[in-house]
Amino acid sequence: MFQFKILKQSKKSKARIGEIKTPHGKIITPAFIPVATLGVIKGGLDFRDLELTKTQCQIVNTFHFLDLNRAEEVKKFGGLHKFFKFQKPIFTDSGGFQIFSLGKGAELGLGKIGSIFPENNIQKKKEGGKLVKRITQKGILFRSPRDGREIYLTPELSAQTQIKLGADFIYLLDICGSPLDDLKTAKKEMELSHWWFERFLRIKIPPTQQVFGIIQGGIYKELRKTSTQFVNNLPVFGIAIGGALGKSKNDMYKTISFVNRYIDWQRPHHLLGIGDLEVLEKIIKLGIDLFDCALPTRIARHGTALTFKGYFNILKNQYKSNFEPIEKDCKCFTCQNYSIAQLNFLFKAKEQLAGRLLTIHNLYFLETQLEKIREKIEMGKL
Ligand SMILES: [Zn+2]
Incomplete structure (x- = not known):
């Protein structure tokens, strides 16, 4: 039902053309995954508009479905594809990115890399966002950005919600750290993410869905190495490079190049949250097959x-x-x-x-x- 095939490998760089087979058709990689936050791409586009764009797939944010408490209805209707009449491959993220975007990212005015918020704008302020109340061994306690109620996201809840939504590709719950995290914090976040990955994978996932693992470790080489080897050993279809990517685009390229020494090249690689036109060619040369970003639509x-x-x-x-x-x-x-x-x-x-x-x-x-x-x-x- 699912398959990743490398059709052409560049001899000059790590760039490659691939084909991902899914029950909802093929994705030819390198491919861009537009962000469809709540199932639709913002800007008032319906499924016919999307046919005009050559878009091959889309990624939906699980956290916002939890926030609205609507995953159950989507399931009853037959999943995201039916609910939004989008018959191409769909990805759902795990909610881990919101630990950053509603937490340290919001509090410190940071992006995942310097290109969104240039490094000279990075000023260390008091850490910890108001919407992320607590991160414990068990999970993350959020305050809803919509109505202030508490949402306790655990790896199990992330998996169950993503199963209800029924996307082709789902993501393990990780802690997306900040580019300002010190080694000790980044290590703690990585270890906790790894523990959450194991718990997530204990949930039975239907054969119509495949999982992406996420490499953590921030900008720290020893952590990236450990995490890459850990994720390589998980029974996952694809591998995402997640977490903080440093303070500049250069830091990001360095992080990817380092991860490349250890990553499994037989599986598709997804660079999470990056899809700026300016970096496209460079990240593809570094072997990235998939990338998502809200920037082009925003x-x-x-x-x-x-x-x-x-x-x-x-x-x-x-x-x-x-x-x-x-x-x-x-x-x-x-x-x-x-x-x-x-x-x-x-x-x-x-x-x-x-x-x-x-x-x-x-x-x-x-x-x-x-x-x-x-x-x-x-x-x-x-
Ligand atoms: Zn045009």
């Missing part, structure tokens, strides 16, 4: 387009009479039908259509960039 809703020249802010007044498409060579629905001036108008008028059209462009554009990268690998040029 910036679209705020008026920024992805282009060959980088980020393009459509909101500037000078564009109100620019009747060219965002990219002349882009074949997306938006570029084929709308000009920059029209998009600029729709954003200024606060029409919801604006965010939807730009999200379609950004997703499509990213997919075409990936196609080019896959072509380069195919021709032995990457």
Whole structure:
């Protein structure tokens, strides 16, 4: 039912083209996984819009289903694919990222790496976010960002919830640490994650779902080595590189390169939470097969387009009479039908259509960039 095959291995780098077979079709890697927080990609896109974007798959956040207490209804309806009419492969994360994003990340104003919040902005403040009340051996006690009630997330609850949601790929519950964690803290978080992995895997997972393990260890080499070897030995389909990736993109590349010495190359590799256009080629050269990121869709809703020249802010007044498409060579629905001036108008008028059209462009554009990268690998040029 599930299979990962390497179709082409670059001789010049660790880049490779692969094929992941699932009950909901194939994913050709390297592949981008757009974030569909609550089952849909924000920006008002329905399943027909997604067909316009070449999107191969999507990742849904388990924590938010726990927060809304709706996993049971999704299960009754037949799982995420039926509930949201998305018939391609779906991933669900475990809730571990929210330990960071609602905890230290929110408290310290940090991202997973410096590219989101540059290193010179990193200032050590009082640690510990208000929405993460306690991390114990048993699990994490959250305060709901929606209504303040307590949510006690354990590896068992993460597994059971992800089974209810019924995604093709589910993730072990880990503790996503902060780039400012010292060695002692990072070690504690890694060891606890490993213990949670074992507990998660004691839950019976249906054959229609496969698991990704997550390498922890922050920026510390000895921890990354231990964690990589630990995850290699787990009965998991794929391997994700998780946790804090350092204070800059360079730290991130170093971390991946180091992990690469030990990681099992027969399984697909997922770099969690990173999918910036600027780093795409570099991380693919380091052997990353899958990556997810909310950035391309988030910036679209705020008026920024992805282009060959980088980020393009459509909101500037000078564009109100620019009747060219965002990219002349882009074949997306938006570029084929709308000009920059029209998009600029729709954003200024606060029409919801604006965010939807730009999200379609950004997703499509990213997919075409990936196609080019896959072509380069195919021709032995990457
Ligand atoms: Zn376009």
